[in-house]
Amino acid sequence: MTKRVAFITGSASGLGRQMAIALAKEGIHVVLNYVHSQEKAQQTAQLIEEKYGVQVLVLQGDVSQKAAVTEMIAKIRDAFGRLDILVHNAGPFIKEQKKVQDYRLDEWQAMVDGNLNSYFYLLQETLPLMAQNKWGRVVAVGFNQVNTTPAWQYRGAYAAAKSGVASLTKTIALEEAAAGITANVVCPGDIKGSYKEMTIEEAIKNTTPKQTQRVEVGDDVARVVAFLCQENSTFISGSVIEVGGGQDILAKRNRESSN
Template identity: 50%
Template sequence: MEANQTFQAGRDGFLKRNRTALITGSAKGLGVRIAHELAAQGIDIALNYRTSKSDADKLQQELIHQYNVNVLLLQGDVSHPADAEAIIETVASSWGHLDILILNAGPYVKERKKLADYTLEEWDRMIGGNLSSAFYLCKAAIPHMRNQRQGRIVTVGFEKAQTAPGWMYRSAFAAAKTGLVSLTRTIALEEAEYGITANMVCPGDIVGKDKEKHIADVHSLSDPDTPVGRPGTGEDIARAITFFCSEASDFITGTVLEVTGGKDVLNKYKLEREQ
């Protein structure tokens, strides 16, 4: 992690004792809407990014001016153990506490490739970025949450991840996220005595710019492939994550929640092949 790219800012120029949240991979996509949703609750936000510094800078200013919260920018690759630990320790030392950890970062190979066609590098990147990174971050964050006797951990999966399904052309990603389901539920059991909850949100087929949209942006749009009749948005996912992060959600742990609009995402490839 590059220390010279890590800084704190707030409109009032002083550190407030709000609840704090670290969101990994938060400069673009779903991370943007998650950050807005949590900041709207008065939660101070630590934004992690790997290469998208200009997007992170822009989001930082939006959060400060719209919600008057403190915002920390943290550059680093969470699939590297040293970066993951440094990111957690920077949040804890800067604000004195880490209340919420959102594991949003996760690489994805868009090209449809069967298992035998994956390169070793692609496999390592999928497992490292989607599963090992969760171990690194949680290992560093949990001791701080134990000391506080409270904490919220939310991971991001995919539709049906809790059933360990086969997913054509997505073998590495699916294997990593399925493992993450078990890891999330294990953390929920192990850390319950410390007031720490761990839950997973599984988005449906939300892609591209829709990841950063509000629900109001798509209410007038039709999506015949989704049973609820409209496209999904980043706000749909962010609202679910925010629910798990609530202080009043302390009785909800080990849960995997699908937010899909009823769409069968995994089997769309099968349907396409049959048409």
């Protein structure tokens, strides 16, 4: 069987890097995407090629720009002649706490363009390629409880855009089912810093007897993404999957914001 091809946005480092590695382990060719982190992207590509023996294409491009998305998908088509899997991991986040009324227009637009509009651009370019082969997997990254359109204090623009992503994903799951395409959202927990590129085995080794639960790492999320992209994961679609150890992470963040 011809090997599948996956495009993972924002995959030079962090969670996206772990997702690319997880898919490469499954024998899937991967397309890495970055905006500024060229060196990290090349390092990730080299690791994947040497360790897993799949083909890797590295593309620079800002997915919030429609023209950049069109150009990247054209390059994927030229290189592989197909695209089977889209994992939309990229998405800007404003670290500064802000009330909705305090957002500048350009900040609001950046959150919507980077998180929601980018997803729309990607879907319009990739779904027809998947439909040609009557097979496709779409996975978007959300946040804790995005399925309930929750309030996220001082993160209103990001939360609104990602909630739109969840709704759009469910719509795609219905519209594209006949084309053999599934669409799901994966919601990471509170994964910080170097933990984003850590494996589960490393996390277990770093867990002390006093801890009631080990820390969540990027590998936890990447394994779920890889599972959703498997050949037999046909009937899992329109789902929003929490990968947060059963914790109410959003409530914790809202409490921290209020202090």
